[in-house]
Amino acid sequence: MTHKLSPMVLRVATWNVNSVTARTERLTGWLGTAKPDVLCLQELKTTDNAFPAEQIAELGYQAATWGTGRWNGVAILSRHDITDVQRGWPNLPDYEGVSEPRALTATCGGVRVTSVYVPNGRELGHAHFDYKLAWLDSLTASVAEPARADLPYAVLGDFNIAPTDADVWDMSLFTESTHVTPQERAKLADLAGAGLTEVLPRALKYDKPYTYWDYRQLAFPKNNGMRIDLVFGNAAFAGKVTDAYVDREERKGKGASDHAPVVVDLDL
DNA sequence: ATGGCCTGATCTTCAGGA
Numbered sequence: 436m437t438h439k440l441s442p443m444v445l446r447v448a449t450w451n452v453n454s455v456t457a458r459t460e461r462l463t464g465w466l467g468t469a470k471p472d473v474l475c476l477q478e479l480k481t482t483d484n485a486f487p488a489e490q491i492a493e494l495g496y497q498a499a500t501w502g503t504g505r506w507n508g509v510a511i512l513s514r515h516d517i518t519d520v521q522r523g524w525p526n527l528p529d530y531e532g533v534s535e536p537r538a539l540t541a542t543c544g545g546v547r548v549t550s551v552y553v554p555n556g557r558e559l560g561h562a563h564f565d566y567k568l569a570w571l572d573s574l575t576a577s578v579a580e581p582a583r584a585d586l587p588y589a590v591l592g593d594f595n596i597a598p599t600d601a602d603v604w605d606m607s608l609f610t611e612s613t614h615v616t617p618q619e620r621a622k623l624a625d626l627a628g629a630g631l632t633e634v635l636p637r638a639l640k641y642d643k644p645y646t647y648w649d650y651r652q653l654a655f656p657k658n659n660g661m662r663i664d665l666v667f668g669n670a671a672f673a674g675k676v677t678d679a680y681v682d683r684e685e686r687k688g689k690g691a692s693d694h695a696p697v698v699v700d701l702d703l
Numbered sequence: 704a705t706g707g708c709c710t711g712a713t714c715t716t717c718a719g720g721a
Contacts, residue, residue, distance in 0.1 A: 454710055480710070505711055555721060595721070614721060650708035687705050
């Protein structure tokens with residue numbers, strides 16, 4: 436009689452919390468109910484010292500953070516030991532001379548993950564849009580090695596790009612806008628070309644798995660959303676996915692982030 | 704029901720978000 440080890444089930448998620456300070460209660464609540472093993476966070480909007488590490492630790496989570504203050508900021512939370520933490524990568528582009536905290540990589544729970552907050556781009560023709568494209572080029576260069584590795588690896592986060600027209604509630608409103616241009620979408624194709632496959636989430640309600648709804652104009656009740664929080668995994672990661680979904684329930688109610696978490700379940 | 708912006712700092716006004 437053979438003895439078979441039970442498979443390692445792992446839940447990995449990503450969530451743009453739009454200020455971890457304003458969202459601490461929401462975050463701890465979601466950790467308690469969704470119970471992710473690994474959670475990538477974006478838009479901390481605070482410093483490493485002010486990150487609510489104690490509240491996170493009470494729930495059994497370690498945290499690696501890279502936050503410098505008012506804008507940006509990324510983190511990786513894990514119920515397993517976090518090792519090999521890397522802030523950004525070599526040749527990470529600056530914006531106006533500042534190296535912004537938009538990417539953090541770490542190994543935990545048998546997977547390696549990069550939490551990314553891709554620059555917004557602001558407007559077509561803006562210097563920030565060029566920064567966004569250059570930043571994505573540097574991301575693609577950085578994943579070349581882990582994309583080919585045997586260790587499951589994924590880039591998760593707020594890409595500020597809707598991969599297809601179907602990922603926007605009304606494309607007629609985006610004729611001269613960032614987030615939907617061929618240039619931006621080509622960068623996602625480059626990421627796929629480097630060996631990372633997109634993990635597509637299912638929707639918990641309606642037909643579109645949107646991840647972001649503006650706070651204004653009743654966007655959420657009307658489901659005027661966008662799918663801009665994405666997951667790209669290498670073969671060792673993508674091949675082990677058993678389910679993926681957008682937790683739109685977390686977008687409901689008072690004190691919600693304008694983004695919903697994306698959850699990926701793996702059977703390693 | 705899920706309900707007409709939110710957050711943090713430059714702090715009563717603004718930049719940035721997307």
